[in-house]
Amino acid sequence: MKKENPFTITFGKQPNKLIARYEDTDRIISTFNADNAVSQTFLIEGIRGSGKTVLMTTVAKKLEEEKDWIVINLNPTMDLLSNFAIRLNSECNSKPELLSKGFNISAAGFGIGVNGEKVDTDYVGIIEKIFKELSKKKKRVLITIDEVVHDDNMRVFASQFQIFIRQDYPVFLIMTGLRENIDLIQNDPSLTFLLRSPKIVTGPLSILQITRQYKEIFEIEGDKANELANITKGYAFAFQALGVAYWNHSDGKLEDALSEFDELLDDFVYKKIWTSLTSKERDIVKTIGVDEVSTGDICKKLSMNNGTFAKYRDKLIYKGVMESTRYGYVSLALPHFYEVVKYF
Structure with a gap:
């Protein structure tokens, strides 16, 4: 046996030993590599610890190994649009072959230079100029954003990303997040284009x-x-x-x-x-316990009618805490969840 533990519990780090999600990985990569991609976005959602980041990282690393791809990883707590412009600029400057001769960029100073002439512009202008150059070289850009939240920062970025797509720029996006956060973003009236984005739920x-x-x-x-x-x-x-x-x-x-x-x-x-659970949801979890239990027994113990329980059941299944594999019975979906939370 090796002396070094091959497993990791550090979130965001690619484990040395992992279980590949071959179907999901291949689905994203084949979609993005198609000549006429049916979608330029993928949303990956799931409960905490379900492997969302690992799946996105696996795809990003595989595409980064291909000569026609540039991968930009963004931090959702920073200004996404300006951060993207700066990182894209930095990546292109590190690889001079990506841009035409005489083309130079200064994202920090809002300047673009072509053959020695500098023109002031904003971050969007910088990004568009780079995209046009990359299109000539048949290059594609993948943006990854981990654990997204629904806020003004995301709204501005996603709205501009939609414009980039309409302008037929070679840009692609993968976002991960908790199911409730992804749903909030998709249901934003100004971001309805994301409703058509393929969604992957990281199951067992x-x-x-x-x-x-x-x-x-x-x-x-x-x-x-x-x-x-x-x-x-x-x-x-x-x-x-x-x-x-x-x-x-x-x-x-x-x-x-x-x-x-x-x-x-x-x-x-x-x-x-x-x-993240409500008081009543916690009561239901503790009532279920370790083994599968009938919904009738839960309702009886908690003095709850079937209609009320059904609403809580759907919410707990939605949150990834509960599962129902046969009619009239439920169990906890997470391993040793009761063994841990019974002390809370």
Whole structure:
């Protein structure tokens, strides 16, 4: 076994060991690489820790390896439009072959120079000038924005991005975010074009792939690896967290690894998820407990009618906390969620 733990619980970092979402990755890349792309945007949504950033990063790295792509990663807490202009300018200046001879840019000074003549312009003007140059070289630009929120900054940027698309510029966009934040952005009256954007929901990872990775990394029997994989329920962060914990306690008891597993889930994810739930939603979660339970039993224990419960059920499923695999029954979708939140 390797001395260095191959798993990571650092959000935003590409794990050394990850479960590839081949279908989703191929779908985005093939769409963006098409001669006439049916969409120039993709939205990736899901609960915290579901692998949204990893999927976007995987796509960005694969496209960055192709000679015709430029990848610009933006911070949603900064002014998106000006930040994009500055980063695009910096990327092009670092690769002189991207622009025509004599073409130089000074984004900080709002200046564009062609053959020694400087013309003052704004950030949008700078971006458009660069796009025109890149179009001549058949280059494409991918913008990635992680954990977007619905605010004026995003509204201005997305509105301008729509204009770039109308002008047939070679620019593409991937955004990740919590489901509620993505929905707010899509339903903004000024950003209705995003309603037509393909959306990917980061659901559970393949238990088969998790089993195979655990078996190989920990050098254990298939049944034991499958037992560990099923504990994660396919939840992306749980795959990493249980990997970290089991690596640290591989020579000890599974109970010790599960104890650390619960602590990692608590510290990194579950506290935030729990605080996002209403008081009644929390009551329902604690009533469900560890195993699958009938909706009738929940209603009886909480003195709630079926119609009222149905509304809360839909909200909890929407938030990625609850699942219903058969009629009349529900269970918690997140691994060890009850084991952690029962102490809250």
